Amino acid sequence: MNMYIEGAKCIRCNKEWQISEIRYQCPTCQGNLDIAYNYKALRNNYPKTSFRQNKLYSIWRYLPFLPLKKMPERPLQLGWTPLYPVPNEYGIKLFIKDEGRNPSGSLKDRATAIVLEAAQEAGITHLTTASTGNAGSSLACLSASMGIETTVFVPDKAPEAKIAQMCIFGTRVYSVIGSYDDAYDLCIRASNLLGWYNRSTGYNPLTREGKKTCAYEICEQLDWHVPDWVIVSVGDGNILSGLWKGFKDLYGIGYIDRLPKMAGVQSFASNAIALSVRSAQNKASIDIESVQASTIADSISVNTPRDGVFAVKAILESRGMIIEVTDEKILMAIKTVAQRWGIFGEPAGVACVAGLEKLWEDGTLKSGEVVVCIITGNGLKDVGSALKASLNRVRVIASQSDLTQVLRRI
Ligand SMILES: [Zn+2]
Structure with missing residues (x-):
């Protein structure tokens, strides 16, 4: 493990642990764990200016800040996704981070890469994960060339393209007749029973460590300026918590002098984090609410968020x-995202832009503010939803007379 790691702290009970004492959650209270680094040592050994000479444009440029011993030998391009400045009618400086450009088409690759590399360093040969679809296709894709076996548990209704990704990369797929939450619990049972290393989001503390690299990139791509707002969709809460961890790392090390405001976006049909944020505002402790999720945005369709406490803290802090x-x-x-900016996002990916509109409408955003929206997954993963959004094709017989008739109707 990285020599700059000091230990892990439970997000729920605040108990501190040595890395050798933990595997997944807090042994005392089963809260999720947050890995702690020696920021002072990192600041001394890796000044911000050192990145100017770093020509490695992937997540591995941040290796000293990751829970790994050594540089992996990875053939796939991971991270350093584009941060596009885009025109908008709100008078803000809007940037779109296109995470659909990762190897399996989603931000989940950042988490998977760290878990897989850590597993390989430990000599582990079989990984498993629960997934709404993207974590599974990510695990399948990134493990394919590493000689590591994988098994994925997904809800039966996951989009076919995501299932196809898992199958073609050679993972064993269990389609669970039930919700993502059912798949999640079954995956934990299977990993306990068979000794498989479990990547499941939030449960494995390394997932947050991978996702934090997205925040590092945002700041570095903005020449170490901090956006006023970062807007991203929320399901389990692990992407939001990973981003917040990344910004706090950079602040703790001293690379940035302030922190952004985090805006999480949920569907009304899967709003457990929203309910939890509201109930936490009047209390000292954070209790995570449960809902019966039914949103079309499958990647954020979650009954009980598995990294909810950290996500709620990110929003409040x-x-x-x-x-x-x-x-x-x-x-x-x-x-909107496709036709205005040329980026194809899946429903959960573009939900941030729906949230941006609402933040503008309610007067929260101020003119001139710097706002980053993160498109978390590629639209080709769920073409059914895209066709629902815009089915505007015209069928035409391959003859000039029919074409002429069709053109007259325009
Ligand atoms: Zn605890």
Whole structure:
């Protein structure tokens, strides 16, 4: 493990652990764990200026800040996804981070890469994960060339393209007749029973460590300036918590002098984090609410968020917002993002843009503010939703007379 790691702290009971004492959750209270680094030593040995000479444009440029011993020999391009400045009607400086450009088409690759490399360093040969779809396709994709066996548990209704990704990369897929939460619990049972290393989001503390690299990139790509707002969709809460961890790392090390406000976006049809944020505002402790999730945005369709406490803390600590939008607004955002900026996002990916519209409408955003929206997954993963958003094709017989008739109707 990385020599700059000091230990791990439980997010729920605050108990501190040596790395050798933990595997997944807090042994005392089963809260999720947060890995702690020696920021002072990192600051002394890796000044911010050292990145100017670093020509490794992937997540591995941040190796000293990751829970790994050595540089992996990875053939796939991971991270350093584009951060596009895009025009908008709000008078803000808007940037879109396109995470669909990762190897399996989603931000989940950042987490998977760290878990897989750590597993390989430990000599582990079989990994498993629960997934709404993207974590599974990510694990299948990144493990394919590493000689590591994988087994994925997904809800039966996961989009076919994601299932196809898992199958073609050679993972064993169990389609669980039930929800993501059912798949999650079954995956933990299987890993306990068979000794497989479990990558499941939040449960494995290394997932947050991979996702934090997205925050590192945002700051570095903005020449170490900090955005006023970072907007991202929320399901389990692990992406939001990973981003917040990344910004706090950079602040702790001294690379940045302030922190952004974090805005999480949920569908009204899967809003457990929103309910939890509201109930936490009047209490000292954070209790995670459960819902019966049914949103079309499958990647954020979660009954009980598995990294919810950290995500709620991210919103409260950053003085950010939780935003709820309708599924109809999410479908409209697929079209907006594609037709205005040339980026194809899946429903959960573009939900941030639906949230951005709402933040503007309620007067929260101020003119001139720097805002980053993160498109977390590629639209080709769920073409069914894209077709619902914009089915505008015209069928035509291959003859000139028919074409002429069709053209007259325009
Ligand atoms: Zn604990």
